[in-house]
Amino acid sequence: MKFDVLTLFPEMFEALKQSIIGKAQEKNLIDINVVNIRDFSKNKHKKADDTPYGGGAGMVIMPDIVYDCYNSVKKEDSKVIYLSPQGKVLTQKKVEELSKQKHLILLCGHYEGIDQRVLDKIVDEEISIGDYVLTGGEIPAMVLIDSVSRYVKGVLKEESTKEESFSNGLLEYPQYTKPEIFENTKVPDVLLSGHHENINKWRKKEAMRNTYLKRPDLLKEYNLSKEEKRYLEEIKNEVQK
Ligand code: 4FD
Numbered sequence: 001m002k003f004d005v006l007t008l009f010p011e012m013f014e015a016l017k018q019s020i021i022g023k024a025q026e027k028n029l030i031d032i033n034v035v036n037i038r039d040f041s042k043n044k045h046k047k048a049d050d051t052p053y054g055g056g057a058g059m060v061i062m063p064d065i066v067y068d069c070y071n072s073v074k075k076e077d078s079k080v081i082y083l084s085p086q087g088k089v090l091t092q093k094k095v096e097e098l099s100k101q102k103h104l105i106l107l108c109g110h111y112e113g114i115d116q117r118v119l120d121k122i123v124d125e126e127i128s129i130g131d132y133v134l135t136g137g138e139i140p141a142m143v144l145i146d147s148v149s150r151y152v153k154g155v156l157k158e159e160s161t162k163e164e165s166f167s168n169g170l171l172e173y174p175q176y177t178k179p180e181i182f183e184n185t186k187v188p189d190v191l192l193s194g195h196h197e198n199i200n201k202w203r204k205k206e207a208m209r210n211t212y213l214k215r216p217d218l219l220k221e222y223n224l225s226k227e228e229k230r231y232l233e234e235i236k237n238e239v240q241k
Contacts, residue, residue: 001152002031003145004073007108008048010034012138021146024155040068049112063118070122078103080124083137087126092166099151108137169222171210173203205231
């Protein structure tokens with residue numbers, strides 16, 4: 001999968017050289033190409049923005065510069081995403097859907113904004129990572145690249161996107177490692193029992209408990225199995241005690 005990122009702040013994307021996303025690039029499972037919009041300025045001072053028509057504070061990025069930048073990366077099957085607080089909020093379902101694309105072009109704006117005419121001409125989808133305002137679209141673009149790349153085959157070890165939070169609609173169960181006793185608190189006995197059926201049941205119930213206590217809104221969307229309904233009733237009784 002290929003990502004082209006169009007930005008005035010290419011250095012911010014150094015963060016994607018770390019950890020799993022960095023490894024995925026080294027293995028050529030994903031290709032992240034960061035393009036500086038400023039490089040397409042025709043101006044001798046490399047100016048990319050100008051004052052808004054009609055007046056007002058701030059500056060607006062000029063449409064021809066963004067359009068030339070876009071034309072330098074676009075292919076037949078590209079999808080252009082503009083990261084903005086006005087977009088549809090990104091969900092895990094949307095992330096999975098986007099992972100089926102071959103080529104994403106991510107356009108990063110700033111509070112100053114981009115001339116509307118080029119947005120109307122090139123943007124396929126406007127996406128927000130949540131209802132809050134940031135100084136730029138770069139962090140949202142990185143959130144999108146990270147979340148989408150996890151679905152690209154080979155990036156994570158097999159099955160890990162299928163078992164996790166949100167893919168089954170529930171939060172995750174708690175994890176424990178050594179030491180067996182930490183500050184007088186022991187690891188739950190069942191996890192040391194080696195009884196895999198009991199371990200799986202315990203984990204399912206704890207996932208239900210986490211969801212009920214931390215994100216009860218998620219349970220309303222989720223179709224509970226008979227076993228899950230029973231766990232939920234047990235949890236509600238335990239909470240009252
Ligand atoms: N919630 C988000 C995206 C961008 C952003 C910007 C118009 C402001 C938050 C276009 C206005 C881009 C988000 C930059 N803040 N700020 O996803």
